[in-house]
Amino acid sequence: MPVTSRRGGKLAYKILFWFLLISLAPMGLVGYHLINISQASLRKETLAMQESLAVGFADTVYKYVTTFKNVLTETSGLEDFAGMNPIKQQQYLNRIMQVHLAVLELSVVNAQGVEVLRTGRFLSASPEMRKFTTDEFFNETMTRGQYVGKLERFQGLYPALTIAVGIMDPKAASPKPVGVLEGKISLNGLSSMLSMEFPPAGKSAAAVVAPDGFLIAHSNPKEVYKPDARLSDDVLKIITTQMNDKGGGEIQLPDGSKLLGAYSDVKDLGWVVYVQQPLETAYQTAAEMRTQILRVLVWVVIFVFLLSWAVAGFISQPIRVLREAADRLGKGQFEDLPEIMMTNDEIGELAQTFLTMSDSLREKTGELIHAKGELEKYGKDLQRRVEARTRELKAAQDELIKKERLAAMGQMASVVGHEIRNPLAVINNSIYFIKTKLGPVLEGEQKIAKHIKIIESEIQGANDIINQILDYARDRQLKLERVSLNAWVDDLLGAYPFPAHIRVEKSLTPVNPTVEIDVAEMKQAVRNLIGNGIEVMPPPQGGAVRIRTGIADDGSAVIEVGDTGPGIPADVREKLFTAFFTTKARGTGLGLAVVRKVMDRHRGRVELDSAVGKGTIFRLFLPQAAAPK
Amino acid sequence: MAGKLPKLLIIDDDAHLRESLAEVLELDGFECHQAGDAGKGISEAGKVNPDVVIMDIQLPDSSGFQICQELRKRSKTTILIMMTGRFLSAEEKKQGFELGADEYITKPFDLAELSVRIKQLLSRNKV
Numbered sequence: 001m002p003v004t005s006r007r008g009g010k011l012a013y014k015i016l017f018w019f020l021l022i023s024l025a026p027m028g029l030v031g032y033h034l035i036n037i038s039q040a041s042l043r044k045e046t047l048a049m050q051e052s053l054a055v056g057f058a059d060t061v062y063k064y065v066t067t068f069k070n071v072l073t074e075t076s077g078l079e080d081f082a083g084m085n086p087i088k089q090q091q092y093l094n095r096i097m098q099v100h101l102a103v104l105e106l107s108v109v110n111a112q113g114v115e116v117l118r119t120g121r122f123l124s125a126s127p128e129m130r131k132f133t134t135d136e137f138f139n140e141t142m143t144r145g146q147y148v149g150k151l152e153r154f155q156g157l158y159p160a161l162t163i164a165v166g167i168m169d170p171k172a173a174s175p176k177p178v179g180v181l182e183g184k185i186s187l188n189g190l191s192s193m194l195s196m197e198f199p200p201a202g203k204s205a206a207a208v209v210a211p212d213g214f215l216i217a218h219s220n221p222k223e224v225y226k227p228d229a230r231l232s233d234d235v236l237k238i239i240t241t242q243m244n245d246k247g248g249g250e251i252q253l254p255d256g257s258k259l260l261g262a263y264s265d266v267k268d269l270g271w272v273v274y275v276q277q278p279l280e281t282a283y284q285t286a287a288e289m290r291t292q293i294l295r296v297l298v299w300v301v302i303f304v305f306l307l308s309w310a311v312a313g314f315i316s317q318p319i320r321v322l323r324e325a326a327d328r329l330g331k332g333q334f335e336d337l338p339e340i341m342m343t344n345d346e347i348g349e350l351a352q353t354f355l356t357m358s359d360s361l362r363e364k365t366g367e368l369i370h371a372k373g374e375l376e377k378y379g380k381d382l383q384r385r386v387e388a389r390t391r392e393l394k395a396a397q398d399e400l401i402k403k404e405r406l407a408a409m410g411q412m413a414s415v416v417g418h419e420i421r422n423p424l425a426v427i428n429n430s431i432y433f434i435k436t437k438l439g440p441v442l443e444g445e446q447k448i449a450k451h452i453k454i455i456e457s458e459i460q461g462a463n464d465i466i467n468q469i470l471d472y473a474r475d476r477q478l479k480l481e482r483v484s485l486n487a488w489v490d491d492l493l494g495a496y497p498f499p500a501h502i503r504v505e506k507s508l509t510p511v512n513p514t515v516e517i518d519v520a521e522m523k524q525a526v527r528n529l530i531g532n533g534i535e536v537m538p539p540p541q542g543g544a545v546r547i548r549t550g551i552a553d554d555g556s557a558v559i560e561v562g563d564t565g566p567g568i569p570a571d572v573r574e575k576l577f578t579a580f581f582t583t584k585a586r587g588t589g590l591g592l593a594v595v596r597k598v599m600d601r602h603r604g605r606v607e608l609d610s611a612v613g614k615g616t617i618f619r620l621f622l623p624q625a626a627a628p629k
Numbered sequence: 630m631a632g633k634l635p636k637l638l639i640i641d642d643d644a645h646l647r648e649s650l651a652e653v654l655e656l657d658g659f660e661c662h663q664a665g666d667a668g669k670g671i672s673e674a675g676k677v678n679p680d681v682v683i684m685d686i687q688l689p690d691s692s693g694f695q696i697c698q699e700l701r702k703r704s705k706t707t708i709l710i711m712m713t714g715r716f717l718s719a720e721e722k723k724q725g726f727e728l729g730a731d732e733y734i735t736k737p738f739d740l741a742e743l744s745v746r747i748k749q750l751l752s753r754n755k756v
Contacts, residue, residue: 414715414716417714417715418687418714418715418736419714421714421715421735421736421737422643422646422714422736423645424736424737425646425649425650425714425736425737425738426643426645426646426649427737428737428738428740429646429649429650429652429653429737429738429740430649432653432740432741433649433652433653433656436653436656437656459737463737470715470716471716474716476718
């Protein structure tokens, strides 16, 4: 089983997928909206904050200028000052210069426009007095009582502002100024204040700009000291085209960078306070918040994923176990099935069904295996029986062939025998007639008598041969008798006419088996063997015929007939039992064929053991008779 | 049986055998007649009325046993001797005896023995 399917399985993945879809999709949607809303509100707030910074600073700028105007107004309104006593006025001016460091110069101009007092930080002790009869600030002040000038560059460098107030005589009936108190104040203080609020190292920047775009103050004071210091036209264009006195928004610069800018008009002065910071800085909080939310979302996803994984695994675990068990069942392994959990649900029911099925399957398989075994047993038995039957049939066929052959031979022998016996009978009759007719004559004719005897002998010989052949071919019924083997052999040997040159050596088994034999046929067989033995041991040397009885290893009774003759060459042994095969000069070749036939008919066998030069032993094996009933 | 020779009929298809046997038995004092087949044998027997009939079991026109049966019907005393050139089974022999045969002889015959046997059978009939 592959490792992957063992761990997960498709079902687990499906559950996981749907679980994630159901749980994460709404959360993702909510998260998305949350981020959008928070982003929008955060940006709006950031912009509002920036606007309020601009407004607040516009107020500061206004107060900065107003403070100086008030100082001048208060001073000019003093009785001592209105008396136009130069010494006293000089004291006041000195005092102002000491207290307010931003004041660069102070002048007192009389009603005629001639400068009467002049003191300044960069002036000599007795500076040159100027005439302001036609100057705008003098005429404006003389008619309207005060004057706030436009941006100017003190000594061509510092942004400065001219403020003038009328010197009113409190005792005079008509409020007509008796002179003008004019002061030039440095606006560097504004830059310092801006730089404190917006440090130059930071990313935010703020500026106070005149309507024509010139910089009055900047959070980075160096900007202000540049000759012709102006706010960039791109920003200026946006600010100057706004209808409201305050506002803000995102600005896209031609170089591609984005800014968040806010502005506020400074009351009465016509100046604009402008605050800017790069968009990414401005929205840093929003970005951080978004990151934070996203991080939380990721954690939630991971958590939900792991939880789903665990749940899916938990749900699919029993099914997986079931499948594993089913796999094993499929392979025919009924033992060591994985333990199946019986949960109280549909899976539990499935497991129950599965167990029932596996039991039934085990039972059925057992039956099948048993049946297969039986079948194999029957098959083997059948095969054995078929083989045995085939052997029997083969034996029967062989027997039949042998019988047919014998029958054919019998047929032939019968015909031949009859046809030869007839002429033999005729010859026999004729010679008998001659012998009888000649009678006493023959006594004088010895040679005729001898020849008649020869003819009679040959007729007898021919008749013997015919008898042998007919005997062999004859199909007569066996007449079985129970005999004691030793006694039977004893009788046979006793009746056999052994010639003098033959020794008879007899050795009979003490077991003395009982056999069922056709006495006449068996006698013929044994006599044939003895006769053969005697024939191969002719006089004068002769030899021994050894007769033994015994029991073979397979339980058969054995009759051994041995001789001490020349032995039988191996190439001859095979044909020895074939009918009409003979090694003798005269002989039918039926002696051993008869032996074999007799043994076959007795369900026994004949074996031959011969050593050339030493002798031959024939063994007749006969089944022992069953115990009598 | 003064002057009257016992009559003997030989039935065989082999003329040499017939003649040689007849002449041998004539030497022993029998009056021998011959027939070459069953039909002639039956008619010859009817004419001669033999004391002894020697017949072959196999004849061209019939079985020797059939003649044996026929002859036995005609005479109970006639001695019937069957000749054969082959082995007869016990069953065949038994059948032959039932049909009336008195003796079997196998070719070639021991003629001296045959002659004695016939004479013995004849003398028994006389008694």
